[in-house]
Every structure is written in structure tokens, then in C-alpha cells.
Amino acid sequence: DSGVTQTPKHLITATGQRVTLRCSPRSGDLSVYWYQQSLDQGLQFLIHYYNGEERAKGNILERFSAQQFPDLHSELNLSSLELGDSALYFCASSVVPSGPNTGELFFGEGSRLTVL
């Protein structure tokens, strides 16, 4: 158990809909990262938040947005869903955002999104 909690584990929805994925980081971790895992694209970085502030963006679509709340949990919002958005969405947390002492990312078990 990594200590990172993601909900829901599975989600099935229709094209055009909007969903929210939730992540609770490990106790004490200030950084939250979102990754998308699909068969064709592999594991892709979406976005990083540190203590409530956005720190880095990857290839995140404009239809997707995220935020980190004062209690450090994070939500990833996916809107106007398309078939191609079907994927596993992982949240990961770490102690520090950068620097020479940066190390391990702790991943949750993921939220599997199916868009029909």
C-alpha cells in the first residue's frame, strides 16, 4: 500500500460527459502529480501541484483541469469526454517537488475511466 488513495477505482461514462477523479496523497506529501496511462501513449505526465500551486504541465488537454485543495487532496476534472480519453489515471505524491534530494513518486492504484 503506497498510502495514496484514489477514487473512484472504476468509472464508466458516455461521450460528452464530465467526471472528477479524486486523490489523497500520502500523509505529509505536499506534491501531487497526475499521470495518464493508455495502451498507445504509455504513461504520460499531465500536471503537478505543490502545496496548492500548479508547478508543471505536461500534455494535458484543455478539456482537463486539476486543482489541489488546502487539505492537499487533489481533483482531476475531465470534461467533454471522448472515446480516446479512456485510460487509467494515476495520482502520485512525493515529499519534495524538485532538487537533488528528489526521489520516489508514490503512485495510487489508479482510476480506470471508460468512455462509451
Next chain:
Amino acid sequence: GENVEQHPSTLSVQEGDSAVIKCTYSDSASNYFPWYKQELGKGPQLIIDIRSNVGEKKDQRIAVTLNKTAKHFSLHITETQPEDSAVYFCAAPNAGGTSYGKLTFGQGTILTVHP
């Protein structure tokens, strides 16, 4: 940005044999190279990492080697066991910026260890 290539995509070995997975990266400024293991239904888990100031790091049956000149790094698993069966990912951080958690992952290697 960083580009990470990983080979092979699948690897099948007999229990007790060694397994080697190789990755190349494009950005010479990259200085941190982790390896993650993903078991079925789970998220990736760090198994070993190496920084650019060393050429090799070992942890029991697992070792990672780094060749900065050639821009490649490898994962070596010795005395493989069935529980080593999983998908293995190499990664490298995008150089610069303020987010070392912004990793570029390889495409993954499905390792199968046959009893």
C-alpha cells in the same frame, strides 16, 4: 523535451536466469533515472534509481548501470523469481524546471519469469 526509448518490449526468462532491460534518453542534462515496477492492477512502484554522479547502483538482486556518454541506462535483475513478473518502466525527468516528478517514461517491458 526528454525522449526515452526502452527495449525489449517483452522479455521471457526461466526462473533463476538474469534479465536485462535497456533504456536510452535524449537530454544530456538529465541527471536522475528511476525504474518502476507495475504489477497487475497496481500503480507503478519505484524499485531502484540512480543519479548521474554514479555509474552503478545495486540493491540485492537488482542493479542499475548508467552510461552518461552514451546516454543509456540498464536494469539488471539476477536470480529471477516468478514474483519478478511485472511491467518495468524506466524514466528520466524533463531537464530544468521545478518539477522532478515530471517524468518521461519508457514504453515498458513486460517481464515474465517461468517457474
